[in-house]
Amino acid sequence: MASKQVPAVAVRDGIPTPTAVEVAAELPLTIILNDMEIGTVLCTPDRLEDLVVGLLFSMGVLSGTDEISRLDIDSTKGMAWVESGSYSRLSVQGGLKRYLPSGCGGGAGFYTLADARCQPVSSQCIFAAESIGQWMSEFNHGSQLYARTHGVHSAALAGSEGLLVFREDIGRHNAVDKIIGRCLLDHLEAGDKAVLTTGRISSEIITKVARVGIPLIASRSAPTALALEYAADLGVTVLGRYRKSTFIVYTCPERVDLEVRGENGGAMSFS
Template sequence: MNNTYKTVRAWRIKEGTREEVADPVTVESPLTLYFNDSEIVTLLCTMEYPDELAVGFLCSEGFLKSRDDIKSVAVDSEAAAVRVTSRKSAMIAEQTFLKRYITTGCGKGTSFYHLSDAVLRPIDTEFRIGSGQLLDLMTEAQRMSELFKTTGGVHSSAVCSEGKILYFREDVGRHNSVDKLIGRCFLEGIDMGDKVLLTTGRISSEILIKAAKMGVPVLASRSAPTELAVRHAQELGVTIAGFVRNKRMNIYTYPERITII
């Protein structure tokens, strides 16, 4: 049985008529993350790649700094939990995370809000990508979004090299789809300095800082950025491209990285 969506009864009104239909909707499930036996957070997510989501979330929140920090990652499907065991204590990260969670715990994510929390260096790279290549990558990512085609109820994100999608992930939460990619790239030890991060969701300051923490020079979306994301991107050396669709895009920061090709 597919655990990413279920069929529910709905009533469709079209052209003045009403009919009962079976409609597929995305399954949203709780996943609890444990770090060294401490319960950290319960995320509402699409239950695919839970190990990547757990590792990516812990990277984003400062619990993990390198692959050597991880001793094991265990997925408990019955308990809907992921247990990450680390060689290092994370007392400071836990305290910082809990403080942030209390102040932003309204279901909108728990990532760094202040740049001083993230302790990031501006990205300095000679990486360039053609505008045509970026549009083609976004089109290809849309083709890959099978769960969205079925339900219309998920966001998708992708890590790309100059002309190829390396990893693609979907989730009910745009933060989760990005964290899954962070987790995969972290586990694989992939250098992100010459990669592009695509997303279908709004580019918020939280998504921007996740990308900056990965070292991604170009962040692109079919949707819009927020003013705070643009401001942080300018400070952190990240190129933001929004509304990447229909043979057009808006570039908000560091436009020299996207060439006219």
């Protein structure tokens, strides 16, 4: 259950009325990798397989689903057990201690690990601004859970066929990790896809997206300065403050086809 009804008092124009409201569920999920406790994420209890796979990949602990020999999740107990013969090649404890701090924090250790393993995105894909606009429009209307609870972030994976994966979570990082996890589990080609998110774009979000090889991220919210430094280095196109056909292209604008109609009706290309 991703949400729950709770009793509350609704106050409208100063008038209180006892009522029931729907709030987002929040599950502490502890991840055990080869009998070692990795940490606990607070998350929305759905699509936990996507979350665990995406999180371990984003952390640099695993480089793909073929490295996972077992993945069991008990959402009632809030436990995920992962077995892999490959994890030991990374200093998991060192990486995790500093990785998991995303949101509240994040780590120098994470950056080091991530940077060492994160190559610039090589995709030559060009995205039509019109397509991105259609995705964002569909994306913005996609979250029924947000409409009911006002307490979750959404993320989506988009491509030439439209929105391919749509995930929600109380954590903006988790929502993106769920997208990445599903992308890996379904062996989707990443180089011609875009990530859409409702959350702010911080440096860690850029590293996640670059690591899986996705060349573009778009958000209604804004990026940070450090996120843009990373995006420029890693070749990720960042679009932010998206409102209908009004938005800002922060990095790598060459990947967005901003062809617009000129006053005489002819095509006019921006470069």
